[in-house]
Amino acid sequence: MMKEYLFFCGIKHCGKTTLGKIIADMMGCKCIDNDDLAYALMEGYPSIRTFFREQGKQAFMEKEVEGLRLFLQENKEPCIVSLGGGACDNEPLMELIKYYGKSVYLKVSEQVLLKRILVDGVPPFLDVSDPKGSFSRLYAIRNECYGKKCDIVVNLPDYPDVQDTARYLFARL
Ligand SMILES: Nc1ncnc2c1ncn2[C@@H]1O[C@H](COP(=O)(O)OP(=O)(O)OP(=O)(O)O)[C@@H](O)[C@H]1O
Numbered sequence: 001m002m003k004e005y006l007f008f009c010g011i012k013h014c015g016k017t018t019l020g021k022i023i024a025d026m027m028g029c030k031c032i033d034n035d036d037l038a039y040a041l042m043e044g045y046p047s048i049r050t051f052f053r054e055q056g057k058q059a060f061m062e063k064e065v066e067g068l069r070l071f072l073q074e075n076k077e078p079c080i081v082s083l084g085g086g087a088c089d090n091e092p093l094m095e096l097i098k099y100y101g102k103s104v105y106l107k108v109s110e111q112v113l114l115k116r117i118l119v120d121g122v123p124p125f126l127d128v129s130d131p132k133g134s135f136s137r138l139y140a141i142r143n144e145c146y147g148k149k150c151d152i153v154v155n156l157p158d159y160p161d162v163q164d165t166a167r168y169l170f171a172r173l
């Protein structure tokens with residue numbers, strides 16, 4: 001068992017993937033996305049979104065756990081793992097990450113996140129007739145959940161240069 005994992009958690013588009021890669025470079029380790037680990041187990045499905053829609057949230061959460069468990073069994077190096085946006089709802093996953101390392105909630109304001117999310121249009125998990133209100137409700141629930149469950153909470157500033165944000169985060173890990 002290795003305790004050198006950092007698990008990046010947070011609400012959609014908080015920067016788990018972007019910052020995970022930059023911080024991994026700074027630390028000289030690799031960065032893995034748990035959505036990719038889960039997707040590797042979804043044979044025959046063109047995307048996570050399709051699997052989620054057809055098989056449901058519970059089946060998706062089981063793939064998240066299975067994908068991470070298999071990776072943790074085989075991997076021998078320190079690593080940053082970026083989790084999916086809904087990881088806080090997945091109790092067995094949160095138990096697993098508690099055992100293997102330190103969880104970091106990348107906290108970004110609701111306004112900044114909504115702006116980033118809407119760049120690509122209204123995603124399916126928001127109400128098209130009220131994207132702002134539906135995101136606001138989701139944000140409130142997940143913000144509380146990540147705030148309670150994660151070992152470290154980092155309030156990320158909205159710097160124009162993501163490298164500056166990465167340096168801010170790195171200094172707090
Ligand atoms: N600190 C930042 N400043 C400006 N833009 C950012 C920052 N972090 C992420 N972004 C932008 O926000 C979008 C989402 O970033 P990213 O994919 O890293 O987030 P994520 O948390 O991994 O998202 P998801 O939950 O969808 O996996 C990207 O377009 C990225 O360039």
Ligand SMILES: O=C(O)C1=C[C@@H](O)[C@@H](O)[C@H](O)C1
Nearest residue numbers: 012035048052083084085086
């Ligand atoms: O916010 C969510 O609930 C999700 C985010 C994605 O990263 C995926 O993990 C999945 O689509 C669920």
Ligand SMILES: [Mg+2]
Nearest residue numbers: 016017033082
């Ligand atoms: Mg990501």
